[in-house]
Amino acid sequence: MNRYRFAYLEDGRFAGTVFADDFDEALQKFGKANWLTEPFSDDGSPDDGHTAKVEYVDSDGNGIGYRVRVVE
Numbered sequence: 001m002n003r004y005r006f007a008y009l010e011d012g013r014f015a016g017t018v019f020a021d022d023f024d025e026a027l028q029k030f031g032k033a034n035w036l037t038e039p040f041s042d043d044g045s046p047d048d049g050h051t052a053k054v055e056y057v058d059s060d061g062n063g064i065g066y067r068v069r070v071v072e
Helices: 023-033
Strands: 002-008 014-020 051-057 063-071
Touching (some): 014 023, 023 063
Antiparallel strands (some): 002 014, 051 063
16 A cells, blocks of 8 residues: 655645555545545656646536655
């Protein structure tokens, strides 16, 4: 199980942490906990300390971008 750290894309503020077996599970858990839609990303999975960019849509229809990083 890995820990995934989410930060807001626009200003880098901490948004939350999720424990999950893989990246897709982390995205689903974070979205469900924060009442967000299905995530979409062009970056792929974070690996080797890199981050992935992910965007969700909130209940008002606004897009919210996050950087997701695996925390060791």
